[in-house]
Amino acid sequence: MTPRATYRLQFTPDFGFDAAAGLAPYLAKLGVSHLYASPYLKARPGSTHGYDITDHNVFNPELGGPTGFARMSAALKAADLKQILDFVPNHMGVGGADNPFWLDVLEWGQDSAYAGWFDIDWDSDQLYLHDKLLVPILGGQYGVEIVEGKLALKFDAATGSFAVWAYDTHTLPICPLHYGQILGDDDETLDHIGDGFSGLPAWRPQVLRRAESLKADLVNAVRERPAIGDAIAAAVARFNGTPGDAKSWSRLDALIAKQSWRAAQFRTAADDINYRRFFNINDLAGLRMELPAVFDHAHRLVATMLRDGTIDGLRIDHIDGLLDPKGYLERLRARAPNREGRSPYLVVEKILGPHEPLRADWPVDGTTGYEVTNQLLAVMVDPSAEASFSRIYGDFAGDLEIFSKILRASKKRIMDNEMSSELNSLAREITRIARRNPRTSDFTRNLLRRALREVVANFPIYRTYIDFDGVPTEEDRRSLETAIAAARRTETAIDGSVFTFLYDLLSGDLVAGPKSGLSRNAVLHAAMRFQQYTGPVTAKGLEDTAFYRFNRFIALNEVGGHPTAFGRPLQAFHDANVERARHWPHSMLTTSTHDTKRGEDTRARLAALSEFPDAWAEAVNRWGHILSPAPAEADPDRQPDRNDEYALLQLVVGTCPVELLSEPRDPEALATYAERLKGAMTKAMREAKVHSTWADPNTTYEGATLAFVDRMLTGEKADAFWAAALPFIGRMARLGAQNSIVQTVLKLTIPGVPDIYQGCELWDFSMVDPDNRRPVDFEARAAALDTVLADLEGDRAGTLATYAASWQDGRVKLATTAVLLDLRRDHAALFADGDYEPLPGSGPEADSLCAFRRRVDGDDIVVAVARFPGRREEAGFAADTALMLPEGRWREALTGARFDGGVVAARSLFAVLPAAVLVREG
Structure with a gap:
């Protein structure tokens, strides 16, 4: 079935299937129809995200394995919830000792049955890589690491196989053709088995099968005669030298030179990598999903789950990484109908460029919604402030490139x-x-x-x-x-x-x-x-x-967005919704994901900042003056450059936790926030690649920037900074909360399927990952939801007014979310397939009104939101700013207020909240 609304959960070893099963009653009560799960197939041990998959046909044992998955599925079914899985077809996790397909390629090279699964160039023009696979896993130069004993030959008595282990972490299998060289002839049994390995070429095309038989002979020999194990240990020891003695490692070096892999320092990947990666990540190797055998293997389990109704659909990760995205999607549609014969719900992670439409000939329901994230942001950003923000940025940070x-x-x-x-x-x-x-x-x-x-x-x-x-x-x-x-x-x-x-x-x-x-x-x-x-x-x-690098207004620096798009005409928002309703009515709508650079409420708060360029200019210069070292101490190594400082100050405005907006500030909460901020700034510095990088961290510059954060938040400048900054940040937080309600209402009512990222039913002032993947306090959310639903049963308007006044606890966002998810359940056809009609406002502040109508088969709603809360901070809307409500009687879903069709003053419409969702009653 097409989802009514989804709830994204991030699975980790600390949050597995049973934890998700426990949330089923809460998610059902909140009002979503589907759990939208991060990848939960087998991944590298300790994976915090699941995208480094090692087997597409095994449930991740660290999440609970097949039995845990069965318990979760049963709990979801009991709560009348369905599932959507985030599926990873483009790549697999490699390195380590966990991917059997990759290890087989390392062991057998081009003779491996899986050599063609990965995008490997065996014909590299680098002579040292001819017929070899580069394995860039070493922290230092190969010659240094082997002499220091960081690579060592080992025997696995359980499998009868030999491998070189790097750092006791990465397995580099030895080809069985060379086992005889290791086993030697000191022991008659080992000499006999070794001779069998040396004679493997005579067994073509059954070489691999014969090698497994000989490995089994080794296992049995060791099991039956402990002396054999001692002899193998002695043979292995002859290859492993003494750390620091280069000559003692020559035998291992010679053995390694014969293999189908070439271990190298990680930096060599930039110039010599000969397999396709996910972006530039060495331990994520690209799959040739265009090959039928690879496709069939990778989709066997998910196809079964789609056919039997265990899952309703898939989110396809990184569709642009595939050689032939359209062909892949067509094959997926053809191979995975459910038991009723319907095609699965299918969305793709696709970042659309400016003015780029989703391909009309792709057999999908839409994208995962990055473009909507930025369309909603554009509604809240004041475009008239662009020139001012350019000037402020240039004045503070220097020349504006x-x-x-x-x-x-x-x-x-x-x-x-x-x-x-x-x-x-x-x-x-x-x-x-x-x-x-x-x-x-x-x-x-x-x-x-x-x-x-x-x-x-x-x-x-x-x-x-x-x-x-x-x-x-x-x-x-x-x-x-x-x-x-x-x-x-x-x-x-x-x-x-x-x-x-x-x-x-x-x-x-x-x-x-x-x-x-x-x-x-x-x-x-x-x-x-x-x-x-x-x-x-x-x-x-x-x-x-x-x-x-470009920090003029960091709210715009978002996945799927563009830093130069400083707000857009309201008509562009309406046009995008009309287009989506017409062509992609079931596309996903999102405001936060595991990949967004900032949380949805962080962006909403920063959008409020766009209304106050003059006040921002005054604030940022004052704060910069407070935080600058004394002239005698003005060593540039003790200070971030002005561009990074400007980004940092914006980040503080956008992410300062609500509990730190008033005195007294809890020292523990402040210290936690400082560490989060330093983590985000460290990533920002390394990603910018101006003063530091991931490969070569500039600890001096990074240390100066992190010390600046401490100086600002908890150190010698903290009291002066907080005294100067709190009034301004508090004001932006209050106005940003109104923007957040606008954003929430729009996401839950425009054409498409809204997704709620884990925990974002309350405020989400997160920063870039891993900050946005922090553990979520679901117990607090479940308790808050119970309170909210009970309060709404009474005086709804009074409850919402109270929540809006005490916005800091986030109940106003939770209540808005719950009410509108309930409305989507009661008007499922309208939200799934209703048309979209923009409604103009009138009066002197008409541009502050965003309104539209959605209809299908006699069902009818009107949605109106109030933009730019800073303009109305003191006096509210002008009396003659209004919306022409279509004929009939209308009930406002959030507050229960009733209106007659005709001219409705904005003051009345937004008396409680900056948003209204009106349902026709007659």
Whole structure:
């Protein structure tokens, strides 16, 4: 069934299936229809997120395994709740000792049955990687680490296998072809078994099966004769040397050189990695999901759960990472109908660029809603303040660089460092194609690499979607034309014919005719690989670099958003909702996720800041003056740069916990907040890659910035800072709470399926992950919900007025959420399929009104919200600001107030809350 509303839970080893089962009654009482679960299939041990999956067909034992899952499913069913699973098709967790498929590839190389499952380039142009898989797991140089004893040969008596272990964590299997070299000939039994391993090539094509038989012989021999185990231990010891004695490790080094893997320092991945990763994460290896065997294996369990009704649908993680997203989705739709023959609910994690629509030919219900996150934010941000905020930022932080230049530079930074090897490989593949035609045979790999780098740096969206049909859409052509044209302008030293060739190749035009003389498959494969590259470069360059360099107004630096979109015309919001109602009525709506840079109420509070540019300028300069060291102590190493400081001050305004907004401040709560803030700032500094990076942390600069946080919140400047800042932050918090109610009401009433991220039914002033994955106090929420529902049974208007006045405890948000989820249950057809009609306001503050009507089959509601609370802080709405309510009798769902159709004054409509949801009664 299509969800009415979902509730996202993040599973961890500390929050497993039984914990979720215990929440079933609460979630049902709150009013959602579906539990929306983070990945819960088997992942790396200790995984806090589940995206490093190691087996798609096993329930994660750390969450409770199959029996725990059965208990959770039974509890959800008893509460009349369904499930949606966040599914990970693009990659698997590798490294460690947990992925049997990856370990098999390491053991057997290209002879492994799973070698083709992963996107591995066995034909690397790096000679030292010929027929080898780079394994960049070492903290130091290989030669240093092996001599220091960080790599050691070990025997597993339970499986009869040998492996090199790095740091006692990472398993690097030895190929059985080389076991004889290890076992030696000192013991007759071992000599015999070793000879069997050496003779494995004669058993082709049954080499792997024969090797398993010989391993079993080793297991039995050790079990039956303890002396055999001692002999193996002695054989292993001959390979493991003495730490610090380089010569003593030569035998192990020689053995390692024969393997199908090459252990290396993690930094080598940037230049030499020869397998596709998830972004630039070495221990997440890309899967070739376009291969039927890989698809069938990875989807066996979820397909069964979809067919038998255990789960209702899937959220497909990182759809842009797949070679052929459309083909994948079509195959998924075809293979996984439920027992009633209906297709599953299916949404994709897809970040849409500015003005980019979701592909109309994708067989999905929509996206996971990042675009809606930013559309809702735009409703709350005052666009008239853009110039002022640009000036304030420039005055405080220095020269204001154009964001487009920052983004290009950030993407090039990623291509030149973390993802250089992928660009090299892509350029090599395209160079091979170019050399097959005399007109392009002189295009060198270096020339094509430079041109590709410029095209990717200027790419306007995450990726295009040309497939093996070779027919680009008009959207694909526009994106390619935009990127190629920009690349021509910014890289004039490259002959234009190179860019012409790249356009023809990337669009498929190069093989559009029957006599191109080129391999159609080779050209289209190169174009599709290019598409797999632009997505992660854009994600890393935009979200994980540029967003931390351009700090004009950090509320806008959100996944799926754009820092230059400082609010939007209200009509743009209405147009987006009309479009969604028409084409994607069941798309997911979200305001917080595990990936958002800031919590939904943090953004709402910062949106309130946009109404007060003059007051903000005065505040930020005053705080900066208070926190600056004395001139005699003005060592730049003791102070963050002004850009980071400006981001920090905004972050404090947006995230300061409610309990710290009044005196006295609890020292423990203050210390906890300071640590959270320092964690977020550490990540920001490393992601920005200006003063520090993840690979090379600048502890001096980071220490100075973290000391600045302490100085501000708990140290020698704290009293002066709090005295100056609290009145302003408190004001933004109060107004931000009103924005949060507006945001909540809109999310729960516009076209689509609203999702509530765990805990966000109360205030969510979180920062970037892992802060937004902190444990949630569900007991407190369950108790609060019981109180709220009991209070609403009495004087509803009085209850909401009381909650609004005491907004600090968050009950006003919880009550709003519960009432509207109940309304969605009572008017399921209207919210699932109702149309959307904007309703204009009238009067001098009409632009502060956002209103619309939704109707289906005689069911009718009108939703109105009040924007820009700062404008009405003292006097409220002008008397003649109003909304024309359609004919009939209307009941306001939140407060129970009743209105007649006609002109309704905004003052009356928003007497209790900055939002009204009116249901036609007659």
